[in-house]
Amino acid sequence: xxxxxxxxxxxxxxxxxxxxxxxxxxxxxxxxxxxxxxxxxxxxxxxxxxxxxxxxxxxxxxxxxxxxxxxxxxxxxxxxxxxxxxxxxxxxxxxxxxxxxxxxxxxxxxxxxxxxxxxxxxxxxxxxxxxxxxxxxxxxxxxxxxxxxxxxxxxxxxxxxxxxxxxxxxxxxxxxxxxxxxxxxxxxxxxxxxxxxxxxxxxxxxxxxxxxxxxxxxxxxxxxxxxxxxxxxxxxxxxxxxxxxxxxxxxxxxxxxxxxxxxxxxxxxxxxxxxxxxxxxxxx
Amino acid sequence: xxxxxxxxxxxxxxxxxxxxxxxxxxxxxxxxxxxxxxxxxxxxxxxxxxxxxxxxxxxxxxxxxxxxxxxxxxxxxxxxxxxxxxxxxxxxxxxxxxxxxxxxxxxxxxxxxxxxxxxxxxxxxxxxxxxxxxxxxxxxxxxxxxxxxxxxxxxxxxxxxxxxxxxxxxxxxxxxxxxxxxxxxxxxxxxxxxxxxxxxxxxxxxxxxxxxxxxxxxxxxxxxxxxxxxxxxxxxxxxxxxxxxxxxxxxxxxxxxxxxxxxxxxxxxxxxxxxxxxxxxxxxxxxxxxxxx
Numbered sequence: 215x216x217x218x219x220x221x222x223x224x225x226x227x228x229x230x231x232x233x234x235x236x237x238x239x240x241x242x243x244x245x246x247x248x249x250x251x252x253x254x255x256x257x258x259x260x261x262x263x264x265x266x267x268x269x270x271x272x273x274x275x276x277x278x279x280x281x282x283x284x285x286x287x288x289x290x291x292x293x294x295x296x297x298x299x300x301x302x303x304x305x306x307x308x309x310x311x312x313x314x315x316x317x318x319x320x321x322x323x324x325x326x327x328x329x330x331x332x333x334x335x336x337x338x339x340x341x342x343x344x345x346x347x348x349x350x351x352x353x354x355x356x357x358x359x360x361x362x363x364x365x366x367x368x369x370x371x372x373x374x375x376x377x378x379x380x381x382x383x384x385x386x387x388x389x390x391x392x393x394x395x396x397x398x399x400x401x402x403x404x405x406x407x408x409x410x411x412x413x414x415x416x417x418x419x420x421x422x423x424x425x426x427x428x429x430x431x432x433x434x435x436x437x438x439x440x441x442x443x444x445x446x447x448x449x450x451x452x453x454x455x456x457x458x459x460x461x462x463x464x465x466x467x468x469x470x471x472x473x474x475x476x477x478x479x480x481x482x483x484x485x486x487x488x489x490x491x492x493x494x495x496x497x498x
Numbered sequence: 499x500x501x502x503x504x505x506x507x508x509x510x511x512x513x514x515x516x517x518x519x520x521x522x523x524x525x526x527x528x529x530x531x532x533x534x535x536x537x538x539x540x541x542x543x544x545x546x547x548x549x550x551x552x553x554x555x556x557x558x559x560x561x562x563x564x565x566x567x568x569x570x571x572x573x574x575x576x577x578x579x580x581x582x583x584x585x586x587x588x589x590x591x592x593x594x595x596x597x598x599x600x601x602x603x604x605x606x607x608x609x610x611x612x613x614x615x616x617x618x619x620x621x622x623x624x625x626x627x628x629x630x631x632x633x634x635x636x637x638x639x640x641x642x643x644x645x646x647x648x649x650x651x652x653x654x655x656x657x658x659x660x661x662x663x664x665x666x667x668x669x670x671x672x673x674x675x676x677x678x679x680x681x682x683x684x685x686x687x688x689x690x691x692x693x694x695x696x697x698x699x700x701x702x703x704x705x706x707x708x709x710x711x712x713x714x715x716x717x718x719x720x721x722x723x724x725x726x727x728x729x730x731x732x733x734x735x736x737x738x739x740x741x742x743x744x745x746x747x748x749x750x751x752x753x754x755x756x757x758x759x760x761x762x763x764x765x766x767x768x769x770x771x772x773x774x775x776x777x778x779x780x781x782x783x784x785x786x787x788x789x790x791x
Contacts, residue, residue: 222696226593227600233590234607237667240622243633247625260636312517319514322505331515338526340778344725344747345770348754348763349532350525357524369525372518389501402505431615433729434747438755449615453733456621464625471618478613486606490672 248272248469252282255464268465276469286463288455291470294448298430299477301366301447305429306422308371313421314414317380318406322392339374343435351438361442370428370435375496376421383417384410420492423485427478448474530771536764555765564741565749565766572745575659576723583663583719584712587670592700594671595678605675612668616726620733623661627653647735651742654735658743661730666722670715677711678704717781724773746770 243263247255250266275282279290319325320332343350350369359365387410395405436447446454452474455467482489540551559565590608594601611619626634627647635645647653681704689699728747731737737744737752744752750770754763 219696223597226596229593230590230597230600230604233586233593234604237608237611237664240619240626240664243626244622255631259630260633261631263633312521315514316518319511321501323507323511323514324504325508325511328511331519334522334527335518338522340775341526341530341771342725342774344728345750345767345774346526346529346533347751348760348767349529349536351755352532353525353529368521372521372526377518385501392501392505396505402507402510405505427613431613431729433615433617433732434751437732449617449729452621453617453729456624456733464631467621468625471621475614475618478615479610482610482613483606486609489609490676493669493672494676 244468244471247464248276248466248472250465252284252463252465272465272469273473276466276473282463282466284463286461288463288466289443289451291448291451291473293444294446294451295473295477297363297366297445298447298449298474300363301432301436302426302429302478304363304367305370305432306425308367309373309376309425310418310421312371313373313376313380314411314418317377317384318410320377321381321384322402322405335372335374335377337374338372343370347434347438354439360439361445363445365439366432366436366445366447367429370432373425376425379417379421379495380414383414387413416488416491417495419485419488420495422492423481423489424492424496426481430478533764533767533771536760537768540761551761555761556769558762559765559769564744567741568744568746568749571655571741571743572724575655575662575727575743575745576720578655578659579662579666579723579727580716580719582659583666583670584715586663587667587715588674588708588712590667591671591674591678592704594675601675605672608671609668611665614665616662616665616729617733618729619661619665620658620730623657623664624734627657647739649739651739654739654743658727658730658734661734662723662727665730666719670719673711673715674708677708681707714781717777721774721777724770724777 243261246263246265247261249269249272250258250262251268251272254266254268255261274280275288277290277292279288281287316331316335320328354360354365354369357365359368391409392405395409400408430447431449432447433449433453436445436450437453440446440450448470452467452470455470456462537555538550538552539548540554590604594604597604614622624647626632627645629635629639629645632645638645645653647657685703685707686699689703694702724745725747727745728751731743731745731748735743737748741749746766747770750763750766753759753766
């Protein structure tokens with residue numbers, strides 16, 4: 215603090231509290247809506263800001279599916295959350311494993327066409343899935359991977375950012391460690407497993423948080439490659455709740471939305487330190 | 499940049515890069531080249547025969563008023579998202595940087611929207627703007643604004659901009675706060691001793707020193723608005739009313755998967771690839787510059 219300015223300081227707090235309130239407001243409304251009954255929401259103009267007493271039955275409907283009193287049927291969100299979890303875990307862990315391996319090869323070995331390999335991984339940065347949806351869909355369909363975990367995850371697993379991150383990190387690891395390992399007769403993989411991997415723990419944790427959120431929040435890609443309800447991730451399920459019915463049952467939609475954002479939000483808040491590190495490291 | 503000490507093996511490095519290479523070749527290079535290839539072909543209505551047409555698909559795009567409209571929509575959308583998102587996040591970051599002791603708490607309270615999927619953000623905001631139960635549409639109505647994002651394209655655009663900005667504030671905030679915290683306090687103290695007011699200190703010292711962060715965020719926000727907002731548009735407006743909020747990515751999806759215009763969609767993909775390449779090059783040139791600096 216440069217000078218004491220109690221008025222300005224108060225002003226800063228006021229702006230921040232207002233900011234936090236505005237940012238949190240949609241979440242609060244979603245929670246309120248998920249605790250009211252459909253009749254209450256339909257009759258409200260506008261929505262009451264006081265939580266209702268129907269939380270239990272709304273979340274039961276959202277999680278396990280079934281029919282509400284008006285006869286609308288809902289698909290259960292629980293299996294969809296399982297699909298999301300598996301997808302996000304496979305994408306995050308898969309990205310980390312293949313990026314660790316290729317960064318290890320690029321940094322610790324000399325082999326022909328190394329430059330080309332590095333360049334090819336680098337270029338994928340410029341080809342996000344959104345710009346090549348049509349042909350990528352065709353490839354996945356030809357390989358018979360529609361409606362499967364393989365189709366949901368493998369096309370998203372290649373990662374230029376993760377490879378760069380590990381490469382940068384490996385370059386800072388002292389050469390003496392390799393010399394010592396070689397003197398002791400350790401094989402390359404032994405060195406990788408016993409020395410490099412333990413040293414990379416923080417980078418791995420940071421990347422995991424970022425990639426888990428990336429995987430969990432995928433929408434366009436699952437929209438294309440899944441047609442079978444058993445393979446819908448939960449974010450896709452929400453969209454179907456508001457598009458499918460003639461009348462949107464907002465209480466269940468909001469309960470599902472809360473369920474869909476809970477796991478990644480928890481990961482961000484509980485692993486905040488790794489999350490911030492991951493964001494800064496992957497982007498710079 | 500190379501290690502002095504390397505391992506020697508003729509086959510191991512190939513095995514190590516094989517999984518990444520395989521995925522990159524099958525799911526990136528092959529589809530990307532297919533997009534380029536398809537963009538110069540046209541398929542008849544039954545999908546039975548294809549014909550080489552050169553740049554006809556691109557010519558068609560160029561003459562297609564809805565495509566040019568979509569370009570304009572995307573440009574407007576990304577300018578609004580980047581502009582509003584950066585301004586609000588900068589304001590909050592400057593304030594948080596002022597209240598050092600509580601900055602961590604505010605950070606925790608502001609970062610969670612990063613974890614919300616774009617489509618969920620779209621659903622949350624469309625709920626607040628829908629009638630009759632929407633809280634914001636009700637508030638607007640009481641001040642005389644008849645809100646209807648299903649019919650009014652300005653309203654629809656506002657809706658997706660608000661949802662997109664809301665989701666991106668946390669990201670911008672984190673980077674601005676980190677940038678602010680790395681500005682040497684001594685500079686600001688010296689200026690304060692010379693009698694510079696807080697506002698003057700901000701505009702002559704803080705803002706210029708923050709410009710690398712701002713520029714970096716500008717590029718990231720434009721990329722975000724171009725590609726990561728598909729879910730928001732799909733949940734909130736489905737590109738409507740008409741095609742007034744159909745951003746480029748939405749149009750690629752719609753033309754390729756709903757209207758089944760493979761050649762046209764592929765040509766659009768190629769245009770998008772050119773845009774990403776340009777943005778990425780811009781971003782990397784900036785990073786290079788910063789390293790020198």
